[in-house]
Amino acid sequence: MSKVIKLSPSQRGAEKLCQLMGYQFGKTIGNGTYSKVCVAIDSKGKKKACKIINKKYAGDDFIEKFLPRELQIISNIKHQNIVTVHKIIQLKYEVYIFMDYCKHGDLLEYIKLKGPFTEEKAKVLFKQIVEAVHYLHDLDIAHRDIKCENVFLKGQNHVKLGDFGFARYCRNKFGAFLLSNTFCGSAAYAAPEILRGQFYDPKMYDIWALGCVLYVVMTASMPFDDSNIKRMVKEQISKQIYHLTTLWECSNNLKQLEVALLEPDILNRITIEQVLKHPWFGEEPQRFPKVQRLW
Template sequence: MDDSQVLKKRGYTQGISLGEGSYAKVKSSYSEHLKRNVAVKIINKQKAPKDFLVNFLPRELDIMACLNHRNIVKTYEIFEASNGKVYIVMELGVQGNLLEFIEFRGALPPEFCKKLFRQICHAITFIHDKDIVHRDIKCENLLLDKDFNLKVADFGFSRRLTYSDAGAMELSKTFCGSEGYAAPEVLQGVPYDPKLYDVWSMGIVLYVMVCGSMPFDDSNVKKMIKVQKAHRLTYPRSVVISPLCKELIYRILHPDPKKRMKVVECLEHSWLQEECDATESSKVCQNDNCEKRNIIKAEPEVEPDLAQQYVAN
């Protein structure tokens, strides 16, 4: 039985392809029950690596099923069919992902950036309070709904935190996510605080929103780590960025995790406390005829066993 037949039996009419990998793909579908379009992630267990099936997939399904927040993509249904595939029915980001949005429009207006970054902060605060970490925050995993509200998606690298008998949080050791969004301690292969890794990735996203480009060149990862650890940030001359916004980014992208801001501190920062002009933040959504800009690129995820090559000598 093919995917369209499986989905039809569950009340879904399969639509177009939204993306495809080596063992998973995402299709748009129409739900007769919900009376709306949804996204269906289809995982072929026969093609998936054993490590993914044993460790990552069970965690992803467990975590997605328990999250209910306005800035996190909703999971409507999870089921496994007799064809050996797992189907995850989710909320559809009808305006696409943040990467596509910025590629078409370039750097976003400050007020719109504030709105979106607040929403990221609220979503990540919510999961951190539940002792869950994402570990793959990047523009491709941030979707926009019909009203251009942000939704955090893709919990494939997420996990629940564990604690020692003494109550200390156990550090992560697995390399997760994408090089361009990875904190220096993660790239170096040392045990890391996954909450502070999430914060670093959020800082990269904020930089991309306000600048329309990545803060670090990841074509040479060892060189990038040196730049990250030097705590040097440069900004495009073509974009006007407030000193408060620069200060926030600088404090988030601190190479020392102990000195890096926490999510709650980000929300309390003066730049986000400034009043948001709803009129200004909505202007970016009104121009649908922008020429596509190839300013930033999609970041490929790196398999955990490749982290070894980035360890500093």
């Protein structure tokens, strides 16, 4: 469990903050609407990533709902394939979240640089993402923003899922399962029920997003074009993905898993338990060329 520290207004200020925490801040490695991520060196000389959230620029919905959820969740999870949060410091107008520094960047950056993965490498890394999501779902937590940009490479063969800004618990205090109606994440990774504006099962949203990640890993392209949402939904519902995967030079088990993840009917969509037990992960490695971009 990460340590949460609340400081009084008199302790604000970059220099006092650095001294108090024992950190030296380095270059900015990411920017958001009301946050940024910097490299931070701790007192032992080890690199951490620090997400700095500026509450002055954030809306009331974020301050009152999303931020408290994020802080509660990241303070109470620990898994080898989830970015570890080491310390959280809350000020009146800012929140500092110190976490693992993943020197190889995010999965999308890596794929843009290296191209699509071989099936063997995809299996190793994708299983780690699945194990992270299985851990979350077992705790009744849905991530709701799974995408390649939120999967980080700690090492060449070690990935970690991060950015829990849209994460939420899936049950209320009475144990009743909660559906979501908030549009979260990126349209390119959104399931058809979300794009249609329906109440949705947040865990099933994660499953669909996993299917998009697997597709990108294998092809270095997105399964659906989000420039026209109406057309995108039609392609999702028509199971266009089945025809696309027939062009892949890979094992039949991988094709079957991809189709099962991107199943438009949530009653038939595969669960995270079924994904983890899928025969693709257990079969002997087969040598296939990398799947080429399909468009």
